[in-house]
Amino acid sequence: MPVDAQRRSGRPRTSSREEVSEIALRLFVRRGFEQTTLQDVADAVGVSKRTLLRYFPSKNDIVWGAFDEQLQALRARLADADPTRPMMDVLREAVVAFNDYGEAVLPELRDRMTLITSVPALQAHSMLRYADWCAVIAEFVARRLSLEPDHQFPQVIASAALGTAMATYRCWVVDPDLDLLAALDEAFRLLAAGFDAQALGAGRPAHAGSRGASRAR
Amino acid sequence: MPVDAQRRSGRPRTSSREEVSEIALRLFVRRGFEQTTLQDVADAVGVSKRTLLRYFPSKNDIVWGAFDEQLQALRARLADADPTRPMMDVLREAVVAFNDYGEAVLPELRDRMTLITSVPALQAHSMLRYADWCAVIAEFVARRLSLEPDHQFPQVIASAALGTAMATYRCWVVDPDLDLLAALDEAFRLLAAGFDAQALGAGRPAHAGSRGASRAR
DNA sequence: CATGTTTCGTCACCCGGTGTCAAATTAAAT
DNA sequence: ATTTAATTTGACACCGGGTGACGAAACATG
Numbered sequence: 437m438p439v440d441a442q443r444r445s446g447r448p449r450t451s452s453r454e455e456v457s458e459i460a461l462r463l464f465v466r467r468g469f470e471q472t473t474l475q476d477v478a479d480a481v482g483v484s485k486r487t488l489l490r491y492f493p494s495k496n497d498i499v500w501g502a503f504d505e506q507l508q509a510l511r512a513r514l515a516d517a518d519p520t521r522p523m524m525d526v527l528r529e530a531v532v533a534f535n536d537y538g539e540a541v542l543p544e545l546r547d548r549m550t551l552i553t554s555v556p557a558l559q560a561h562s563m564l565r566y567a568d569w570c571a572v573i574a575e576f577v578a579r580r581l582s583l584e585p586d587h588q589f590p591q592v593i594a595s596a597a598l599g600t601a602m603a604t605y606r607c608w609v610v611d612p613d614l615d616l617l618a619a620l621d622e623a624f625r626l627l628a629a630g631f632d633a634q635a636l637g638a639g640r641p642a643h644a645g646s647r648g649a650s651r652a653r
Numbered sequence: 654m655p656v657d658a659q660r661r662s663g664r665p666r667t668s669s670r671e672e673v674s675e676i677a678l679r680l681f682v683r684r685g686f687e688q689t690t691l692q693d694v695a696d697a698v699g700v701s702k703r704t705l706l707r708y709f710p711s712k713n714d715i716v717w718g719a720f721d722e723q724l725q726a727l728r729a730r731l732a733d734a735d736p737t738r739p740m741m742d743v744l745r746e747a748v749v750a751f752n753d754y755g756e757a758v759l760p761e762l763r764d765r766m767t768l769i770t771s772v773p774a775l776q777a778h779s780m781l782r783y784a785d786w787c788a789v790i791a792e793f794v795a796r797r798l799s800l801e802p803d804h805q806f807p808q809v810i811a812s813a814a815l816g817t818a819m820a821t822y823r824c825w826v827v828d829p830d831l832d833l834l835a836a837l838d839e840a841f842r843l844l845a846a847g848f849d850a851q852a853l854g855a856g857r858p859a860h861a862g863s864r865g866a867s868r869a870r
Numbered sequence: 871c872a873t874g875t876t877t878c879g880t881c882a883c884c885c886g887g888t889g890t891c892a893a894a895t896t897a898a899a900t
Numbered sequence: 901a902t903t904t905a906a907t908t909t910g911a912c913a914c915c916g917g918g919t920g921a922c923g924a925a926a927c928a929t930g
Binding site (some may be wrong): 560562564588591593602627628 | 736740741773776777778780781783784803804805808809810811812813814815816817819820821823824829840843844845846847848855
């Protein structure tokens with residue numbers, strides 16, 4: 437069970453989670469997710485189908501790399517945030533930082549997200565993975581509003597935030613020129629301010645900021 | 654293919670979509686969704702497994718009754734709305750009306766939503782069904798903002814609206830005393846006004862309206 | 871009765887996923 | 901060096917959801 441904790445004894449692993457994930461991702465992108473069977477992946481990696489399903493709980497989960505660890509970082513960041521700062525500011529900056537991978541792994545991230553947003557099975561499965569994300573946000577909002585996480589307000593705000601992030605992801609996947617971080621920043625500012633004000637000002641606001649090199653650190 | 658278009662000739666159906674949906678729902682609630690196999694449902698209805706999958710494209714879809722027709726009504730309502738009225742007002746009222754089923758079918762709706770929000774497979778599948786819902790909202794918002802439906806703003810607003818509705822549903826499922834329509838009304842007012850203002854007024858706003866008999870017509 | 875039309879059931883099949891168990895491979899203890 | 905414990909692996913059987921194909925059943929019409 438320990439990923440790489442000090443190896444005590446026993447037969448060593450012939451492959452790693454990362455290796456499986458990488459090879460599988462390549463196959464999925466090339467030949468399509470549904471067209472690629474688990475046996476194909478197993479053959480490509482050089483292990484049995486059974487071993488594959490010991491590394492990942494399902495075929496869908498192979499596409500999601502190490503998502504849980506990222507989530508822990510997000511939770512920690514939200515917990516350590518300055519309590520005097522506005523809630524939605526903290527949330528926005530945390531979400532942006534949460535998605536600030538390096539330039540190097542960006543193409544891989546795009547591959548993953550392209551699959552997740554386009555393949556129906558993965559699109560559906562994403563709801564389960566994002567539920568954890570949502571719970572982290574709800575927990576933070578609940579603490580700020582002195583409510584319980586199950587209450588309506590934290591749940592609504594967290595779910596709306598999730599929708600905002602997902603929609604932004606979808607746009608980023610389609611448009612290669614879009615800066616993900618800047619787009620997230622803009623979307624969450626919109627969410628904080630309310631969509632009604634947006635509708636009133638019929639002319640669209642400063643949208644120039646969503647493209648280009650602004651990293652929104 | 655025609656659900657009940659004038660029957661010309663041929664062998665008559667031994668069952669209907671509604672009958673299958675009702676019987677299956679009862680079984681799912683009683684014995685659990687995953688514990689109930691398609692063969693069980695087929696036996697209970699009195700047809701073969703193959704026939705079941707001709708009525709519904711998948712086991713998951715059985716739980717969703719006629720959702721598409723409701724969606725058409727929502728689209729029509731949004732299309733016919735007064736263009737001079739505020740966008741988020743129209744949206745809020747349409748969503749509330751969309752969920753205004755009669756008192757009679759309310760327990761059945763609760764059963765469906767309880768399954769959808771608690772069973773992981775259905776929770777995941779809901780993303781696919783709600784994607785259509787989301788597209789309808791995005792189409793409306795895009796028209797109002799003179800943008801294309803694929804653009805970032807309509808997508809973000811529609812997804813945030815979806816999250817808002819879903820979270821409210823979840824709360825309603827858990828709390829039997831909650832008035833679904835009033836809760837939706839309140840949540841969408843929050844979404845329109847922005848969550849930031851909410852956080853600033855540390856004291857919670859008039860929450861008394863979310864319980865009781867207000868039907869928000 | 872003959873014909874076309876529509877629905878139904880059966881069968882075979884694929885794939886994702888689980889449980890089981892023995893074999894393989896290593897470190898550590900004797 | 902041999903045994904022992906620990907760990908991973910692969911093979912196998914199995915289940916359930918879902919699809920394709922095909923013939924049979926049940927109707928309306930002529």
